[in-house]
Amino acid sequence: MTTNGDEAPASKYVTLISADGFEFVVLREATLISPTIKGMLRSPFAESKTGRCEFPEINADVLDKVVEYFLYWHKNVDKPNVPDMDIPPEICLQLLQAADFLGLDKQSS
Amino acid sequence: MASSKRVKPIRKPIASREATEFEPNWDLIRDALxxxxxxxxxxxxxxxxxRASYKIVLKKKGALLYDRVKEFEERWFRDHIMPRISHLITPNLVRVALFQAPGTSTHERRHTAEQFLRGVRDAYVDHNLSMNMIADVLMYLDRAYTSETKQPSVFTATIGLFRDHVLRGCISNGTEPSDKTIFDVINAVVLDMINLERDGDVIDRHLVRRITAMLEDLYETDDEMDDQKLYLRVFEPAYLDASTAYYRIECEKLLRESDASTWLRHTRRRLAEEQERCETTVSLLTSGNIARVVEAELIKARLNEFLGMEGSGLKAMIDNDRIEDLSILYDLVARVDEKMEPLKAALQSRVMELGIEIEKTLGAMDFSARAGADGEEVQGGAEKPKAQPLTASAQQTATAIRWVDDVLALKDKFDTLWRCCFREDLVLQSVITKSFSSFINVFSRSSEFVSLFIDDNLKRGAKSKTDGEIDLVLDKAITLLRYLADRDMFERYYQKHLARRLLHNKSDMDIEKDMVSRMKSEMGNHFTSKFEGMFKDMEASKDLGEGYKEHAQQVRDTDTHKVEFGIHLLTTNHWPPEVMGRSAALLDEGAKGECIYPPGIKRLQESFLGYYLRNRSGRVITWVSTAGNADIRCIFPKVSGKETGPLSKERRYELNVSTYGMIVLMLFNDLAEGKSLSFGEIQEKTNIPASDLTRTLASISLAPKSKVLAKEPASKSIKPTDRFSYNAQFVSKTTKIKAPTIASLSRVEGDEERKETELKNDQTRSHVVDAAIVRIMKQRKQMTHTELISEVITQVSSRFKADIPLIKKRIEDLLNREFLERVDNAQVPTYNYLA
Structure with a gap:
């Protein structure tokens, strides 16, 4: 159920906050590929009120990549033959963990 | 992806070690719940x-969390929600909903019901909202634990509580414990509200819709199979049953109290209402089913009774052209029966009835019309005064025309209905066509009547009708023609009528040809070959006549070029035997032979024959004296002793008479003034058959406008003993006079004539059937009896409807003549072809 009608149109952007305090302001629509964030924003909890999602277990370098992926997905979702994203090997494990946490492991759109 | 869970992140976890334990996390979650x-x-x-649930699941404590959540929810439900619901179920409500307590007003009922439903709805909405949130929070549990262990998701398990506890909870309040569940109450209440609305009350549709939506969201079990929706499993059957009962009663009531027209409109409205109800109040899932209920109860159940209703049923609708009623009826019937059986049967019988009615009224008219002069009398005014012996046949001709007009009117009517009401339904079209064809063919004189109709119109056509009108008439004629099964009969009649028209110059060649070419495209070449041959003869005759005229002028034969000579040279085969055969038949008798032509005419005939044979040889021309006519210029000298008035002058008239008439009149040319000839003398001198002579004399001595002969005694009919003399007193206002030629009238045959025609026709049919049998057997060599018969029927069907006894007789005949033989020892009767 999509409730909390007074918050939804509040802003086209949401703020994602990393464990080390970095704030990423991202297009709301782009973040919705993550079921976790989607749930976060649609259920009437604190996050949906403030539009600020804190991730105390994800560091800025990883969250940066995650946000990059959100935008990459948002931009290319309907396009064929899109080049792969560049993933630095040193953060790939952490990135995997973050992806699992954010529910990005399954093909969902 | 499973591997990713096993891989430890290389960074230190921010969360404390404590946070990975189960209990603290659970506490967190429980408080949140x-x-x-x-x-x-x-x-x-x-x-x-x-993150708390995430950690728990990562620690492989998902099962525990799942159970805890369920346990919590169940307790919560029991403690907090059930009391609310139970509170709603008042004894009053139960009484109203389940036991249809009497004495409650609709207002009261509705009020109680709405209050209850609202409570249920609110409880459900709250519950649903909460469960959604919980499911969102526990998303990771669903993703990593329940889906992998094939358990119902958190949401399913918790929303199911509502079903198990609220809906399936038994109600046991008041005096007795009952096996009724809250669900039953909800159903009953909702159904009651819907019935209230059907009866014209206003209900809270939105509320009902929310309840049904709730039932659509819930499933029988936690498997959540699509076909296990509670709505489909429990509510819909109850709904359909209640609707069936409701509409059954309503249908009975309609049958008792209203007419078919009301019924149609009511049913249509109900269908629309139910559709709308599905959209606004119940559920779109049911729209098909509820429509079927209404169809079954309001349309199908009593369809025939409504159709048969006196004064408003199908009969009345058709008779009064109630186009709107019929359109609705069609739409309704189309819903319940693709093949339209009831409508088909009803239409068929109505068409038949109307058709037979036409016939009947004709029968009645025959007598009544005799007295009153029918405005539509076919005959021109000329015959009327004299027409005592003619009246009967003239009436009959009028009857024929009337019949065709009526049939066409009926056809028009049904065509209109078909177009306006039946959406040009092909099934119905064929039914209508079939019905028409059958009643037309039941009527034994239809072939003749159709031909007469065409005759009448073409005869008058050239004069008074525009091209468009003629076109319309031809179209109509073809329409009727299509219905005729016995086309050979029609061919025979048409040939006869056409011959008359052509020989008496009564029609417009272009129209005639148009008609025939239409028939050709409708019925095929062989059907019209004779007619075309007749046209060809006419044209050839024209050329021949002109050629002869030139020839005669060249020859300067005094005798011949004095007379203008028009000839119709007819090929025997193409023309009806009635025209051709008569003289031939007389020749066979030998004794009488041809009539005796006056010498002048005789010379003319010989001169023409000479001309004709110049270019052709081996031909015989038979003079058909019955078919011709002549213009005679006659001079009546001044009657001595009369000084004033028309008789005092010399009078010149141009008299048009039949060939016989001409012959007879020529006799009087040579007669001395004051002398008379007896009937016998005339016959002797002319050798005209008695019947023809009688008619000829009638036309020139009885008809007042062409009474050029005086008869003694002056009675109104011709007797063999009568004497005739030149009528010196003859006066006419017009210079051109046409003596009525009785033979040229198209009219209905008398019974005997008709029998004769039929007999001849049967003979022709025998030949056609013979030919068909031989053709088929020649090709197939061997064939069983039944196959042969069906094959023959197909082959001749374009010409007529062969009846089986006839075919059997022909087979028998062919066996005797050794065209065929029976196959011995065959299991079924079989024939061999003998070459």
Whole structure:
């Protein structure tokens, strides 16, 4: 159920906050590929009120990549033959963990 | 992806070691659940709760969490929600809903019901909202635990509680414990409300829709199969049953109290209402089913009774052209029966009835019309005064025309209905066509009547009708023609009528040809070959006549070029035997032979024959004296002793008479003034058959406008003893006079004539059947009896409807003549072809 009608149109952007305090302001629509964030924003909890999602277990370098992926997905979702994203090997494990946490492991759109 | 869970992140976890333990995390979650239920969740962090469940699941404690959540929800439900619901179920409600307590007003009923439903709805909405939130928070549990262990998701398991506890909870209040569940109450209440609405009350549609939506969201079990929706499993059957009962009663009531027209409109309205109800109040899932209920109860159940209703049923609709009624009827019947059986049968019988009615009224008219002069009398005014012996046949001709007009009117009517009401339904079209064809063919004189109709119109056509009108008439004629099964009969009649028209110059060649070419495209070449041959003869005759005229002028034969000579040279085969055969038949008798032509004419004939044979040889021309006519210029000298008035002058008239008439009149040319000839003398001198002579004499001695002969005694009919003399007193206002030629009238045959025609026709049919049998057997060599018969019927069907006894007789005949032989020892009767 999509409730909390007074918050939804509040802003086209949401703020994602990393464990080390970095704030990423991202297009709301782009973040919705993550079921976790989607749930976060649609259920009437604190996050949906403030539009600020804190991730105390994800560091800025990883969250940066995650946000990059959100935008990459948002931009290319309907396009064929899109080049792969560049993933630095040193953060790939952490990135995997973050992806699992954010529910990005399954093909969902 | 499973591997990713096993890989430890290389960084230190931010969360404390404590946070990975189960209990603290559970505490966190449990508090949140309470918060959610009490609507205090807005301060909670989703991320925190999500992470708590995430950790638990990662620690492989998913099962425990799942059970704890369920357990919590069940307790919560029992403690907090059930009391609310139970409170709603008042004894009053139960009494109203389940036991149809009498004495409650609709208002009261509705009020109680709405209150109850609202309570249920609110409880469900709250519950649903909470469960959604919980499911969101426990998303990771669903993803990593329940889906992998094939258990119902958190949401399914918790929303199911509502079904198990609220809907399936038994109600046991008041005096007795009952096996009724709350669900039953809900059903009963909702159905009652819907019936209230059907009866014209206003209900809270939105509320009902929310309840049905709730039932659509819930399933029988936690498997959540699509076909297990509670709505489909429990509510819909009850709904359909209740609707069936409702509409059955309504249908009975309609049958008792209203007419078919009301019924049609009512049913249509009900269908629309139910559709709308599905959209606004119940559920679109049911729209098909409920429509079927209405169809079955309001349309199908009593369809025939409504159709048969006196004064408003199908009969009345058709008779009064109730186009709107019929359109609705069609739409309704089309819903319940693709093949339109009831409508088909009803239409068929109505067409037949109307057709037979036409016939009947004709029968009645025959007598009544005799007295009153029918405005539509076919005959021109000329015959009327004299027409005592003619009246009967003239009436009959009028009857024929009337019949055709009526049939066409009927056809028009049904065509209109078909177009306007039946959406040009092909099935119905064929039914109508079939019915028409059958009643037309039941009527034994239809072939003749159709031909007469064409005759009448073409005869008058050239004069008074525009091209468009003629076109219309031809179209109509073809329409009727299509219905005729016995086309050979029609061919025979048409040939006869056409011959008359052509020989008496009564029609327009272009129209005639148009008609025939239409028939050709409708019925095929062989059908019209004779007619075309007749046209060809006419044209050839024209050329021949002109050629002869030139020839005669060249020859300067005094005798011949004095007379203008028009000839119709007819090929025997193409023309009806009635025209050709008569003289031939007389020749066979030998004794009488041809009539005796006056010498002048005789010379003319010989001269023409000479001319004709110049270019052709081996031909015989038979003079058909019955078919011709002549213009005679006659001079009546001044009657001595009369000084004033028309008789005092010399009078010149141009008299048009039949060939016989001409012959007879020529006799009087040579007669001395004051002398008379007896009937016998005339016959002797002319050798005209008695019947023809009688008619000829009638036309020139009885008809007042062409009474050029005086008869003694002056009675109104011709007797063999009568004497005739030149009528010196003859006066006419017009110079051109046409003696009525009785033979040229198209009219209905008398019974005997008709029998004769039929007999001849049967003979022709025998030949056609013979030919068909031989043709088929020649090709197939061997064939069983039944196959042969069906094959013959197909082959001749374009010409007529062969009846089986005839075919059997022909086979028998061919066996005797050794065209065929029976196959011995065959299991079924079989024939061999003998070459």
């Amino acid at each position: 309470v918060g959610i239920h009490t609507k205090n969740q807005t301060e909670l962090s989703f991320e925190l709760l999500y």
